[in-house]
Amino acid sequence: MRGDKPLPAHAPWCMGCGEDNPNGLHLEVHLHGDHVYADLQFDERHSGAPGLAHGGAISAACDDIMGFTLWIAETPAVTRTLTVEYRRPVPLHTPVHITASLVDETDRALFIEANGTVGDTTYFAAEAVFVKVDLSHFLRHGDWGATADLITRFFQAD
Numbered sequence: 001m002r003g004d005k006p007l008p009a010h011a012p013w014c015m016g017c018g019e020d021n022p023n024g025l026h027l028e029v030h031l032h033g034d035h036v037y038a039d040l041q042f043d044e045r046h047s048g049a050p051g052l053a054h055g056g057a058i059s060a061a062c063d064d065i066m067g068f069t070l071w072i073a074e075t076p077a078v079t080r081t082l083t084v085e086y087r088r089p090v091p092l093h094t095p096v097h098i099t100a101s102l103v104d105e106t107d108r109a110l111f112i113e114a115n116g117t118v119g120d121t122t123y124f125a126a127e128a129v130f131v132k133v134d135l136s137h138f139l140r141h142g143d144w145g146a147t148a149d150l151i152t153r154f155f156q157a158d
């Protein structure tokens with residue numbers, strides 16, 4: 001059983017967890033046992049209907065935290081499908097606890113679930129399939145320096 005451990009952001013400008021992205025969600029993700037978690041509050045940068053979080057922002061939070069189960073799976077992978085069930089509207093400036101865990105795995109695919117709660121109530125839940133990729137996936141689209149930084153962040157939490 002792994003202890004509680006902070007994980008590094010995917011990248012400084014990552015919209016989900018990057019510390020340098022002024023409009024990001026700034027997720028601070030921890031590994032705890034067989035799951036990862038973060039506590040966040042949506043604000044006006046993430047609003048949809050007045051006073052409520054945008055569905056896309058909620059989806060982004062799910063996608064990003066699921067991207068931290070890669071430390072559990074110990075493999076790079078990217079989102080192939082993501083389904084979000086929006087059970088209740090999420091008010092801005094409200095503490096949300098979000099968790100994600102790896103529920104199954106094949107040679108190429110990771111099956112991941114996420115859950116967002118306010119208090120004891122689930123406000124949203126998500127399922128995703130991530131497909132394992134090798135590092136060339138990132139090198140094809142990012143510059144070498146940024147990709148090296150990504151790889152360093154991925155392995156520094158070991």
Ligand SMILES: CCCCCCCCCCCC(=O)SCCNC(=O)CCNC(=O)[C@H](O)C(C)(C)COP(=O)(O)OP(=O)(O)OC[C@H]1O[C@@H](n2cnc3c(N)ncnc32)[C@H](O)[C@@H]1OP(=O)(O)O
Nearest residue numbers: 010063064067076078079080081108109129131150151154
């Ligand atoms: C340093 C690291 C840091 C890691 C840092 C990670 C950062 C994460 C950030 C958060 C997450 C993101 O935002 S990720 C960004 C959003 N996602 C993307 O940009 C991905 C775009 N899509 C792609 O690049 C591509 O479609 C891939 C790589 C996902 C897959 O391409 P492909 O390899 O040609 O795909 P394909 O052959 O069809 O499928 C591969 C295998 O997966 C299986 N598969 C595919 N879909 C499914 C499915 N729904 N359910 C079951 N299995 C499936 C197939 O059967 C196949 O198995 P078999 O027949 O081989 O057995």
